[in-house]
Amino acid sequence: MSAEWGGPAAVADMLVEAIQYNANILGHYVLHAFVVVPNHVHLLADPAVTLPKLTKSLKGITAKRANTMLALTGSPFWQEEL
Numbered sequence: 001m002s003a004e005w006g007g008p009a010a011v012a013d014m015l016v017e018a019i020q021y022n023a024n025i026l027g028h029y030v031l032h033a034f035v036v037v038p039n040h041v042h043l044l045a046d047p048a049v050t051l052p053k054l055t056k057s058l059k060g061i062t063a064k065r066a067n068t069m070l071a072l073t074g075s076p077f078w079q080e081e082l
Contacts, residue, residue, distance in 0.1 A: 011066050012036045018062045019043065028054050055081065 015036050023031035029045035047054050063077040 011069050014065050015062055022058050
């Protein structure tokens with residue numbers, strides 16, 4: 001996520017729902033633990049798909065939704081991967 005996004009709790013709730021959806025419905029990973037903090041997310045999981053597929057799926061939908069919620073459409077939400 002961009003540093004200091006400072007979003008509302010609704011954004012954090014949306015992130016939690018997406019993390020659980022990707023684990024429980026899509027089966028992209030077996031989720032062991034996660035934490036959503038103000039400027040990033042920690043995820044502990046055993047992947048069932050390739051890492052690029054996992055991150056594209058999770059980051060793609062959450063970026064669109066968060067930018068809409070924060071009225072930042074067109075702005076990067078997640079930090080670029082190195």
